[in-house]
Amino acid sequence: MSLVFRHALLGAAAFAVLAPAAHAAEDTQVSSVIVTARLNPEDPPVVAAARRRLSETPGGVSVISRESYIDRQALALDDMLRDAPGVYAQRKWGGDIRISIRGSGIGNASHNRGLLLAQDGVPLNEADGYGDSQVADPLNTRYAEVYRGGNALRFGGALLGGAINMVTPTGKDAGFRNQVRLDGGSFGLAREHVALARQIGDWDIFVAATNQTSQGWRAQSQQNIQFGALNIGRAFGQDREVRFIVNGSNINQEIPGSLTVAQFATNSRQSAASALASDQGRNQRGVRSSLATTWRLNQTLVFQGAVYAVWKDLDHPIFQVVDQQSRNYGAFGRFDWDGALGGKRADAFFGAWFRSGDMDSNFYLNNRGARGAPTSRTLQNAKAIDVFGEGRLFVTDRVAVVAGATWGQAERDYASFAVPGVATTFNLKADKTYNWISPRIGLLWQAEAGNQLFANLTRSVEPPNFSAMTPTNTGFTRVRAQKAWTGEIGARGHRGPFTYDLTLYRARLKDEMLQYAVTSSIPAATFNADKTIHQGIEAALDWAPAPRWRLRQTWTLSDFRFRNDVQFGDNRLPIVPKSFYRSEVRYDDPRGWFVAPSVEWSASNPWIDYKNTRTASGYAILNLNAGWKITPAVSVFVDARNLADKAYVSNTQAAIVWTATTATLWPGDGRSVFGGVTVDF
Secondary structure (H helix, E strand, O other): OOOHHHHHHHHHHHHHHHHHHOOOOOOOOOOOOOOOOOOOOOOOOOHHHHHHHHHHOOOOOEEEEEHHHOOOOOHHHHHHHOOOOOEHHHHHHOOOOOOOOOOOOOEEEEOOOEEEEEEOOOEEEEOOOOOOOOOOHHHHHHEEEEHHHHHHHOOOOOOOOOOEEEOOOOOOOOOOOOEEEEEHHHEEEEEEEEEEEEEEEEEEEEEEEEEEEEEEOOOOOOEEEEEEEEEEEEEEEOOOEEEEEEOOOOOOOEEOOOOOOHHHHOOOOOOOOHHHHHOEEEEEEEEEEEEEEEOOOOOOEEEEEEEEEEEEEEEOOOOEEEEEEEEEEEEEEEEEEEEOOOOEEEEEEEEEEEEEEEEEEEEEEEEOOEEEEEEEEEEEEEEEEEEEEEEEEEEOOOOOEEEEEEEEEEEEEEEEEEOOOOOOOOOOOEEEEEEEEEEEEEEEEEOOOOOOOEEEEEEEOOOHHHHHOOOOOOOOOOOOEEEEEEEEEEEEEOOOOOEEEEEEEEEEEEEEEEEEOOOOOOEEEEEEEEEEEEEEEEEEEOOOOOOOOOEEEEEEEEEEEOOOOOEEEOOEOOOOOOEEEEEEEEEOOOOEEEEEEEEEOOOOOOEEEOOOOOOOOOEEEEEEEEEEEOOOOOEEEEEEEEEOOOEEEEOOEEEEOOOOOOOOOEEEOOOOOEEEEEEEE
16 A cells, blocks of 8 residues: 555645645636535536535545537547546447446456446446446436445445446436537548427426447447437426436447457557457347436435336347347335434435346357357346445534445346257256445545545445356356455545545455456356455546636556465456546637647556566557537537557456467557537527
């Protein structure tokens, strides 16, 4: 931890030096993702309310408003989450984004794990925790809430990474009545988006549709994607409403595959021969619907709850053709109380979340992307329930003591069926149940001006998903649940022209789920490591040195390693670079145009393998974003990326030990230019 504290002291010293020296400055439009107790007067009311609500959390949280990314190309969650401190969101190909907070799910070769992704509280994850981020459209998101680590207790979560919840616009807060947006640019990108928002008496409606096609930078990376959203609400007075929300997606994506070090050095734009030969891709359709309510019961108590259902159909040709249909449904309810205890100000929330899902999973031989003979057939059922609560008691006017806990149970039921003519398949029924209690304690101090100091200690538990327990759709491994204790301290607020957010955390993990081989006789799958450490710094600093100027910076230090492991000693974990920095300077001209150059700097070389024998190179890429609000109704933007056309590795997969034939590198896109026009009327 000493290295982390050395970096933290340097960061704290920088804040201490800069803030007193700064002259007082007027608040400007910064579209900040930083949560503070003092509201940005330029935030729309719905975003300001979200920031105020999250500022009550004694830990790392952020709010990402639509205004912070709408004037640039925002195709997937890496574009939307770019400026959120502590969030590692890097594209592998198309819309496949590796999203990790505090090292969550880095052992997964693909898909999401260790982090709850949700839309309007409805999980994008399956009931067993497996999930995809491709089904979320940034254009159909009003704002996103980021709860890092144990700060996601409000959702009943007990995961190492926390939660990201994307909120669909309503007819009351979309910010327009009608909108048409046309985007296009490099690699054959074309995107059309239309949306309508209305409020009629006590009713409101938001409906939107997006169509997106692209050839992709590399061969075998074509995309054809459609999104749809419908949000209908009925108000029954202040803080009382019922809302019906439907989100749908149709995603067809080719997969270009990962490269070896030699292949990347020779031609980073080439695709893997295996991906081309088997026409690899991911094609999925899905619909998510929820019926939700917010209902004020009295002056001190508000109920929020929903029932939801999700259907997904996946056709996924990779080493075999994966054919899966899943159905998930659930319900959650939470009471928010605001009152007093013993004459002292207090508030609390408590609730429960139930979810259930079943999946028909069939694998076939891959015949150049088409289904060949069947190789396996299984049924996978998952159920889980969380009961949770947290309360704050202000022991003084400025200091609150926070305590909470979640109790959880997760069930995994598995059945495989013998396939005629396939000797490796057989009838098998297996099940596993996981139970846990995750307590949480914390402190929050808030100055009169809104600046805050916080600290907390949280236990997290993550049961394995079916991808970890049966990666090849045959057999069932009773992987142990991953446990961790995470402590964090931090500060956030304003001082003069500065808005800052600084968090230090240290997590001691037991049974971390990683993909590596215990011995050479056991194939690589998901196994439990013994002890590991995840520690780091999550920092953000916005500086408005003069009216219409803004410097936004985020820096994440990620120190993830084994701890006295029998096979890997104290080696660092691969994939996430130790130091990652982003910065953007923006000038807004009074005549309606803006210009914003930015840099993305992976300042350290991430390891490729657990043996720590080879790294991928760090990189720095330059981007330029500019736009012009031609009239109050019409705006345009240009977004140029990787201006120097640098060949760089945007993402890696983990190997046990690197060899010349190890293909784990995902190249980042070359130089590209995108543009768009938006018309509100």
